[in-house]
Amino acid sequence: MNLTISNVSKTYPNGVRALQGISLTVPAGLYGLLGPNGAGKSTLMRILATLQEPDEGSIQLAGLDVLGQKEKVRETLGYLPQEFGVYPKAKAEDLLDYFAVLKGITQRAARREVVEALLRQTNLWDVRRQQLGGFSGGMKQRFGVAVALLGNPKLLIVDEPTAGLDPAERVRFLNLLSELGENSVVILSTHIVEDVAELCTNMAIINQGQILLEAEPLRAIERIRGKVWRSVVEKSALPALAQVHAIISTRLLGGRTVVRVYGEAAPGAGFEAVPPDLEDVYFTTMAGHYHPTSAQEGGAATS
Template sequence: MNTLSIDRLSLVYPKGTRALDCISLHIENGMFGLLGPNGAGKSSLMKILATLQQPTDGRVLYNGTNIVRDSAGIKKKLGFLPQDFGVYPRVSAYNLLQHLAILKGVCDAQERKRQICGLLEKVNLTSFKNKDVYTFSGGMKQRFGVAQALLGRPEILIVDEPTAGLDPEERNRFNALLSDISEEMIVILSTHLVEDVRNLCSQVAIIDKGRLIGSGKPSEMISALKGKVWTKKIDKKLLSEYEHNYPVISCRYIERALHITTFGNRPPEGFSPVKPTLEHVYFRALKEPHTL
């Protein structure tokens, strides 16, 4: 069993932004979700894990080895699909993988061919292998991104907001691919989409403003809110009054009527119970961070 252990990790950017503030996490095989709104620090954390950024404080151990001290060693074991992996040259999928495989140190030509063909098959791009990558759709580009990340047979795959901008069908197909891959290795997925975490991840960490504000198994985090989530259809003019009186964790229009959700051990006047979801867990954590 491979383990990635993040220990009191902090990152302060040169102009003083504290992007990560004393984050500790323990990650094992399977899919790990890193959930947080924009600016939470997800990409900063992933760049440190990919050894592209040095932390200000704290350390990360992979199977006991400090990844900052041995960044060359960890790079070989790691595949990374960055958030802004956008610009592709005018070159075919096969040739680009060939080029990237050489950069990754897959020196043996037979082995390189075997890996590239296997990966194109895995990400369902075999029939497009001679097409230029820049002509691919968003979903195809992201699947190509996974193929390049898996060159060199890494043990950890890090994917940063991979489904942003994909249409629902592409997103489903991409998520199925990740789910398949996570049976064999550690996959760390960052996203602001609660639904992706719910569908895919066996463990989740919720971060906001650089801090860890919740973590655990999604199903257990949801169970902990059982009998504590309440909803009511209200007149939208009264929203600020409700927000003043109750911890409102979400507001949603259903057929043009405003429904608000709150939590607490007892239902407030006129509210009815709702089955908790991971979205409730997430919005509650953002509202009342239990800094860990």
């Protein structure tokens, strides 16, 4: 089962070109859509969730025309937006039961079984009688996943799900997402590289409404092995270094700056080769230094 996005574009009335001819093939499993804020991720997610119309393009999901058969798509869609509200005085079990009715699960016994299963799956069973207003951010996100999973969706969309979560809740949430991609297409839209690195077997990098790279994370990382170099330098040396080398990223360490550089050979004395990671792939792609050559790496990267 694939989700096929073909030449989807969207320009807002104020002239902002949110999407520019987006084409992606998303297989079953966890798929990461990675990009900075304002890259067009949320616009694409809303279009996939049938909440917004593109100006042009087509989308197919397991034989369904997503743009032309919205009601059919909604029957098999789960959507966790970046921000969503809950009734603070409602109990988790009661509100999930209410949403189950809206989803069409009208038989009481069947609904009770589904609600219990989802609350257990999202690790909320023990707090099912608590009011949602007292839930932590991570607990609310997990409740949102429970709502999104009603009806066993074939397409599950989660938009920036870990933003604002503390480290412990983030781990719980990512563990939950990792269980969901066995029988569905799960799209994880995020600007957090670690989320994609830890979860996704396929990904795309998007910026300014365009796909820069479509790849398997591990293959993309392997493509730059031997081309990432690290050194500790004085901050004052960075401008001169940036004039002649492709700087990937900089970090402070003990008052000094750790710099990672992309290049075929060592940039100079004091640099050592280091194993690359997905963050290196992300920054080299955003800077236009990553040049995929195989079909699997979807040569949409910039030059």
